[in-house]
Amino acid sequence: MDSFTYVNIFETKGLEYLLLLCFWGLFVYLIRYLSSPAKKRKDSHR
Amino acid sequence: MMNTSATPIRTFGEFFPFLIQELKPRGPWLTPFNIISIPVILTGLVILVYRFIHGLGSVTNLTQDMPWGLWMGFDVITGVALAGGAYVITFVVYVMKVEKYQSIVRATVLNGLLAYTFYGGALLIDLGRPWNAPNPYIGNSFGFSSVLFLICWHFLLYMVAEFIEFSPVIAQWLHLEKARKFLKSLTLVTVVLGITLSILHQSGLGALFLMAKPKIHPLWWSPFIPILFFVSSIYAGLAMIIVEGTISHKVFRKLIEPKSHHSFDEMIFGLAKGAAIVMFVYYFFKALLFIHDKQWAMIVDGWGYWYLLEVIGFVLVPALMFAFGFKHRSLNIIKIAAVMALLGIVLNRLNVSVISFNWYADVHYFPSWQEIVVTLMVIFAELWVFRWFVTRMPVLSSEPRH
Numbered sequence: 001m002d003s004f005t006y007v008n009i010f011e012t013k014g015l016e017y018l019l020l021l022c023f024w025g026l027f028v029y030l031i032r033y034l035s036s037p038a039k040k041r042k043d044s045h046r
Numbered sequence: 047m048m049n050t051s052a053t054p055i056r057t058f059g060e061f062f063p064f065l066i067q068e069l070k071p072r073g074p075w076l077t078p079f080n081i082i083s084i085p086v087i088l089t090g091l092v093i094l095v096y097r098f099i100h101g102l103g104s105v106t107n108l109t110q111d112m113p114w115g116l117w118m119g120f121d122v123i124t125g126v127a128l129a130g131g132a133y134v135i136t137f138v139v140y141v142m143k144v145e146k147y148q149s150i151v152r153a154t155v156l157n158g159l160l161a162y163t164f165y166g167g168a169l170l171i172d173l174g175r176p177w178n179a180p181n182p183y184i185g186n187s188f189g190f191s192s193v194l195f196l197i198c199w200h201f202l203l204y205m206v207a208e209f210i211e212f213s214p215v216i217a218q219w220l221h222l223e224k225a226r227k228f229l230k231s232l233t234l235v236t237v238v239l240g241i242t243l244s245i246l247h248q249s250g251l252g253a254l255f256l257m258a259k260p261k262i263h264p265l266w267w268s269p270f271i272p273i274l275f276f277v278s279s280i281y282a283g284l285a286m287i288i289v290e291g292t293i294s295h296k297v298f299r300k301l302i303e304p305k306s307h308h309s310f311d312e313m314i315f316g317l318a319k320g321a322a323i324v325m326f327v328y329y330f331f332k333a334l335l336f337i338h339d340k341q342w343a344m345i346v347d348g349w350g351y352w353y354l355l356e357v358i359g360f361v362l363v364p365a366l367m368f369a370f371g372f373k374h375r376s377l378n379i380i381k382i383a384a385v386m387a388l389l390g391i392v393l394n395r396l397n398v399s400v401i402s403f404n405w406y407a408d409v410h411y412f413p414s415w416q417e418i419v420v421t422l423m424v425i426f427a428e429l430w431v432f433r434w435f436v437t438r439m440p441v442l443s444s445e446p447r448h
Contacts, residue, residue, distance in 0.1 A: 014336050023330040030326055030369060034319050038375050 061220075068438050083426035090423025093416045094171060100304055101175055105416040112404055116413035117172040119399035121424055123251055124392050125165025127275070130283030131290075132158025132208060133244035137236045147313055149306050152441045153294060154287055157432065159208040164428040166201045171420065193253045200247035207240040219439040242446040249276040255398055263402035265344055265353040268335050271398070277328045278391060284321040285364075285387035288314055292381055294442065301442045311377060318368045321387065325365035334356050349405065356397060360390025 009015045080162050097105045108115045135154045138144045170176045182198040189195045210232055217226035252275030258268050268274065295302060295310055344350050364386040371379035400411065413421075435441055 010340070013338075016334060017333055019330070019337055024389075027330075028328065030323065034322065034369060034372060038315075038373055 072437060080424065083430065086419060086422050087426050087430075091418045091421055094423075097171065097416075097420075102172070105414060107411055107414045107417070107419075109411075111407065112157045112411040114172075114399055114403070115411060116259065116400065116417045116421055117168055118398050120392070120421055121165045121168035122172070123399045124395040125161055125168070125281045126251060126439055127248065127279045127391050127395060128193055128388065129161035129165070129284050130157045130244065130248060130279035131287040132211075132283070133241050134280055134283040135287060136211065137241050140234055140237045141241070144317065146309065149309065149442075150287060150291055150313060151305075152212070152435070153291070155211050156215075156435055156441055157210055157286075157290055159205065160428050160432055160435075162201060162205050164424050164431075166205070168424050193250055193256075197247050197250045197254070200243045204240055204243040204247065206326065207236045207243065210236045211240065215439050215441060244279075245276060248279040249273060251275055252398075258403070261404055262398060263349055263405040264339065265336075265341060265349060266398050266402045268339070270331075270335060274328070274331065274335075277324065277331065278394060281321045281324040281328065281387060282391040284317045284324070285384040285391075286316050288321075288381060288384035289388060294436070298436055298442055301436065304444055306442070314377060314380055315372050315375065318383070321384070322365050322368035322372060325361055325368065325387065329357065329361045329365060332361070337405075349402070352397070352401075356390060356393050360393055 009018065061343060093105055102108055106115055106117075108265060131154050133150055135147055139147050139151050170179055173179060182195050183202065210229065213229040214226045215232070217223075217229055249272035252271035252273075255262060255267065255271055256269065291310060291314070294306065299307075364383040367379050367383035367386070371377070371383060404411070
């Protein structure tokens with residue numbers, strides 16, 4: 001019997017869905033990271 | 047603070063003596079910038095005279111197979127992306143009403159206006175028959191089906207819109223208060239028009255390459271090039287404002303109000319935050335296209351490494367640096383990230399329009415020294431005119447409230 005891969009994420013666009021999920025997860029993290037209070041100022045002057 | 051305003055003009059007859067007076071050079075001549083730029087500009091002008099007498103082939107390495115080189119790829123395609131700051135900042139200030147960026151609007155709009163004038167104008171030196179350039183405007187073969195038709199009209203209309211946006215500064219310089227108030231009342235309309243035009247022609251420049259699918263390396267060609275060009279022009283504009291603003295605050299320190307020095311740091315942090323978010327979105331869009339087109343096999347050769355350098359080294363890394371610099375209040379990291387982002391834009395535009403164009407050819411195009419000198423000439427000439435405006439007109443000072 002031929003081997004059969006039921007879910008090939010390369011063929012089923014699964015990888016694209018995974019990437020989008022990663023994107024939204026990281027995007028929410030980025031927004032939260034940038035919205036939280038800034039850490040101490042290092043080299044800004046004047 | 048140095049005063050940029052001249053004596054008020056009371057009659058029309060006083061205008062020309064005033065203008066002649068303003069055109070006279072001020073300040074020391076022997077500056078490093080002048081010493082470098084003057085020979086380059088003079089050499090570039092000689093090359094241009096030679097080019098218009100003997101044709102494009104006499105000074106460029108362009109061929110029938112490679113008709114677009116450095117002049118088109120850098121001056122026009124890249125220069126317009128770097129001028130994206132004007133539509134981004136006017137959107138933020140006049141539409142979103144984020145007032146804290148008000149003090150950089152004038153300089154950014156001037157930068158955009160001059161960039162379009164010089165880099166758009168550079169089209170003329172790259173056209174084999176430049177006398178045909180007015181055709182899309184005067185109706186002698188409109189060419190409705192051409193993307194260049196859209197770009198021609200948008201460049202013209204956008205330059206007019208930017209000139210109107212900048213005109214209150216000229217009126218203020220001439221002490222024409224009524225004219226300034228009238229021109230200022232047109233700002234919102236021209237800003238909305240300018241943003242609309244910018245979105246369309248920034249993406250339109252990308253659309254120019256849609257029909258070149260067989261000639262552009264698959265890693266750089268995508269049916270979404272117009273969207274990629276538009277999104278990248280947003281962060282290119284933000285990075286350009288950071289770099290140009292930082293240099294202006296050093297070079298024209300005496301012309302800037304003391305309070306603006308303090309607020310400029312805060313503006314840089316805000317711009318960095320915006321750039322980090324836009325670059326993050328752009329990076330994932332590139333990644334999505336990469337996966338969708340199943341391009342894994344293409345990243346194992348030189349072209350693939352070059353692509354990864356562009357996308358990871360000059361998009362993802364500066365995006366993370368912008369975010370880190372914003373979070374840790376580090377101006378230095380943000381400024382380095384801005385320079386890297388600009389290099390990334392230059393690399394991307396040159397990759398699409400020049401480097402990966404005819405990527406399969408045995409002999410690759412490399413610009414002649416004349417092409418490089420003329421490109422530097424265009425940049426220096428724009429900087430000269432920018433300096434003239436800034437040292438004569440109230441470009442770096444605040445806008446009157448009334």
